[in-house]
Amino acid sequence: MSEFENLKYAKTHEWVSREGDLITVGISDHxxxxxxxxxxxxxxxxxxxxxxxxxxAVIESVKAASDIYAxxxxxxxxxxxxxxxxxxxxxxSPYEDGWLFKIRLAANVDDGHLVDYETYQKDYVE
Amino acid sequence: xxxxxxxxEQHKALGATFTDFSGWQMPLHYGSILKxxxxxxxxxxxxxxxxxxAVFISGRESAxxxxxxxxxxxxxxxxxxxxxxxxxxxxxxxIDDLIVYRLAEDVFFVVPNASGVGAVTEHLIGCxxxxxxxxxxRSGSVVSIAIQGKRSEALLQAVFPQxxxxxxxxxxxxxxxxxxxxxxxxxxxxxxxxxxxxxxxIEEGRALWDRLLNNDSGVECHVCGLGSRDTLRIEAxxxxxxxxxxxxxxxxxxxxxxFVGAELKASLKEQTPNNLPKIVYFKVLEKAPPPRNxxxxxxGENSIGKVTSGCLSPMTHEGIxxxxxxxxxxxxxxxxxxxxxxxxxxxxxFLKRGII
Numbered sequence: 001m002s003e004f005e006n007l008k009y010a011k012t013h014e015w016v017s018r019e020g021d022l023i024t025v026g027i028s029d030h031x032x033x034x035x036x037x038x039x040x041x042x043x044x045x046x047x048x049x050x051x052x053x054x055x056x057a058v059i060e061s062v063k064a065a066s067d068i069y070a071x072x073x074x075x076x077x078x079x080x081x082x083x084x085x086x087x088x089x090x091x092x093s094p095y096e097d098g099w100l101f102k103i104r105l106a107a108n109v110d111d112g113h114l115v116d117y118e119t120y121q122k123d124y125v126e
Numbered sequence: 127x128x129x130x131x132x133x134x135e136q137h138k139a140l141g142a143t144f145t146d147f148s149g150w151q152m153p154l155h156y157g158s159i160l161k162x163x164x165x166x167x168x169x170x171x172x173x174x175x176x177x178x179x180a181v182f183i184s185g186r187e188s189a190x191x192x193x194x195x196x197x198x199x200x201x202x203x204x205x206x207x208x209x210x211x212x213x214x215x216x217x218x219x220x221i222d223d224l225i226v227y228r229l230a231e232d233v234f235f236v237v238p239n240a241s242g243v244g245a246v247t248e249h250l251i252g253c254x255x256x257x258x259x260x261x262x263x264r265s266g267s268v269v270s271i272a273i274q275g276k277r278s279e280a281l282l283q284a285v286f287p288q289x290x291x292x293x294x295x296x297x298x299x300x301x302x303x304x305x306x307x308x309x310x311x312x313x314x315x316x317x318x319x320x321x322x323x324x325x326x327x328i329e330e331g332r333a334l335w336d337r338l339l340n341n342d343s344g345v346e347c348h349v350c351g352l353g354s355r356d357t358l359r360i361e362a363x364x365x366x367x368x369x370x371x372x373x374x375x376x377x378x379x380x381x382x383x384x385f386v387g388a389e390l391k392a393s394l395k396e397q398t399p400n401n402l403p404k405i406v407y408f409k410v411l412e413k414a415p416p417p418r419n420x421x422x423x424x425x426g427e428n429s430i431g432k433v434t435s436g437c438l439s440p441m442t443h444e445g446i447x448x449x450x451x452x453x454x455x456x457x458x459x460x461x462x463x464x465x466x467x468x469x470x471x472x473x474x475x476f477l478k479r480g481i482i
Contacts, residue, residue, distance in 0.1 A: 036143075036353075037160040039438045040415045042468075058468070060415055062159045062353055062437065088160075 004029070004095045008111065009120035010071040012053075015095065016114055021105040025071055027059065030125045032094045035061040038087045043079040043101055050074065050103065052113075057100060059090070072111055074103040131176040132269050132328040133335055140349055148240035150177035152352050159353035163440040166319050166358055167482075170275035171350035172338055179224075179243035180268035180325065181236040181250070185259040188232045195253055196226065197377060199387035203228045208297050208314050210385045212377050213238075213246055218394045219373040220380070222246050223365070227299055227312060235310060235325070237270070239367045269331020273338065274321030274358075277345045282322055284343030286311070296320075317355070318362025318482040357437045360446060363407050363480020369419070369434045370405045370448050379404045403452045405434065407477050410445030410465060414472040417445045422466045423474070425453060433465070439481060445472070446481055 007015040013031035017024040032038065040060040050056050055067035056076075079101045083089055090098035115123065128151035131137070137144070142153035153174065155162055165171045183192060193200035198211035205228050213221040222242030227235040238246040243265045250261055273282060279291045289300055289311065299312035309330065315321035326334060339347060356366070365371050370380055377386050378394050379401050386394065395401070410417060417436030422429050436447025445465070455463070457476050464471035 036155065037158050039160070042415060058415070062357065062416075063154075065415065065418070 005117045007095070007117060008071075008114035009117065009124070010069065010114055011120075011124050012069045012071075013124065014068060014071045016071045016111075018111075021074075022077065022102055023072060023074070023105060024099050024102050025068075026094055026099040027068065027090065028120070028125075029094050032091050032098075035059060035064070035066060037062050038090050041083045041087045041090070041100070043081075043083065044076045046076050046079060048076045050076065052109070059087075068100065070103065071114060072103060072105055072109045074105040074109065076101055077104045078102040129177070129266065131174050132267075132331060133174045133176060136332065136335055137174065137349075142349075142351060145352060147177060147352055150240055152177055153349070155351040155353045156349050159351070159357065160440050162348060162350035162354035163357050165346070165348040165350060166275040166317050166321075166354065167441060168276070169346040169348070170273060170278045170281050171317075171348055171354065172335070173272040173274065173350050173352075173355055174335070175270045175272050175323070175355075176266075176268065176331070177240040178270055179236070179238040179240065179246065179263075179265040180270065181238065181243070181247060182262040182264060183234045183236060183250070183259060184232055184262075185257070186232060187258040188234060188260075191254075191257045191259050192226075192234055195250065196224075197386045197390055198226070200226070200228075205229075205231055206299050206301075208299055208312050212382075212385065213242075213249060214376070215373055217374075218376040218378075218397055220367070220371045220375060220377060221249055221373060223367055223371055223382075225314060227310060227314075229299075229301060229310065237325075242367060267328060268325050269328055269334070271324045271331065271335060271338070272315055272317075272321060273324065273347075274315045274317040274350075275319050278319075278321045281338070281341060281343050281345040281347055282311070284345070285337060285341050316362075316364055317358040318364070318480060319358070354440075356435075357440055360435055360437050360448075361439050361441060361480055361482040363477075363482075365405065365448065366435060370450075375403075375405065375450075381405050381407075400454075402454075403431065403450050405448055406431075406451055406455060407448055407480060408446070408463075408465070408474045409477055409481060410472050410474045411460060412472045414445050414465070415467050417447045417465055417467070423449045423451060424464045424466060424471060425455070425462050428453075430455070430463075442481060444481070445474070 042058040050070040057068035145154035208227040224238040302309040309326040421433040430453040431451030
């Protein structure tokens with residue numbers, strides 16, 4: 001099984017990779033395809049505390065601006081700065097080089113609303 | 127139910143993503159708006175623009191009649207030339223912007239926007255009276271293809287060896303077999319790059335589309351959708367009806383007085399002495415999100431207008447666009463003006479024309 005099949009997904013099309021209490025977040029291949037060419041990405045500030053489902057980043061394609069939501073609550077620990085000069089990396093490598101940010105999770109977060117790849121494909125990708 | 131271009135099956139086979147545009151289902155892109163934009167600037171892009179109107183006007187009095195109705199001076203338009211013009215209402219507001227092609231002394235081919243065909247034909251027909259003028263609306267049964275980009279001449283030269291394209295100047299046109307009901311090839315376009323537009327019947331148009339894509343000229347030619355057509359025209363500083371042009375703005379207010387005949391221009395200027403509100407072109411001076419319709423423009427602390435079209439230039443990555451402003455502004459001034467995007471202001475400068 002390839003990497004993206006082992007990730008968890010939010011219904012708003014973010015993927016989540018978890019190691020202990022640190023998660024890495026990006027958007028799914030389906031989401032980048034829907035958006036089309038990404039021309040600008042506004043990432044959150046490091047240290048910002050975010051709630052589950054809080055809009056905290058913006059991805060802009062040629063045609064539209066889309067909010068990105070925190071899939072789980074915590075504190076922003078890192079952002080992918082290379083996206084500032086080359087936002088199209090999210091189009092070409094949504095699961096690897098195109099990761100968006102990392103969140104250090106708050107205590108006792110419940111990730112029950114995140115789904116596996118198969119469910120995401122079935123329920124949220126048409 | 128959307129209207130379909132005669133080339134719809136070709137677009138599907140090419141993997142187009144479609145969008146609704148003025149009631150037409152047209153290609154938005156075939157994979158990447160940005161790449162399609164760059165194909166035009168660097169090589170050649172092929173656009174289906176069959177959604178645009180196609181109105182033929184002929185008759186002994188057609189020239190004098192049309193010259194009374196359209197804003198640009200038709201006496202300046204020689205046979206086998208095209209120019210940009212407007213149909214105006216009584217108040218000088220723009221009913222539509224259009225291109226007029228003079229196919230013969232008394233035969234004209236008028237191309238309004240898809241959204242404007244109804245209003246333009248209705249207005250024109252209402253003005254015929256007993257003039258010796260015939261109007262034929264062939265919108266929807268003409269295939270219109272734009273071949274745009276700096277290598278478009280080389281491409282067309284290979285496809286039409288019988289025509290000497292080096293002698294076809296900007297805005298010149300050729301009738302392929304010399305008759306006014308045949309294929310029209312004009313050195314016109316709306317991208318800011320060199321290019322041509324071809325108008326022909328459906329059967330010939332479908333064959334031509336395939337021939338252009340599979341030519342053996344050695345020139346790279348890519349299909350392009352309306353997404354890149356929009357970013358290209360914004361870079362070039364060309365207005366879009368519905369965004370920068372409407373029935374409550376005169377061409378003078380839209381910054382397009384150049385395309386209005388001298389007499390009419392003088393009277394429009396008199397009607398609206400300070401020309402406000404007006405359309406202006408801008409460039410954002412900082413790295414910023416793309417400017418989009420409705421974003422507010424400030425002079426210091428005062429809101430002076432709103433964006434009507436905008437994007438990040440695929441060529442320079444700067445924010446560029448048009449705004450409708452209610453204040454006198456100064457050009458090339460980098461200190462005073464800004465655009466408000468989400469939660470902060472980014473400085474901007476007004477320019478006389480597009481950046482390409």
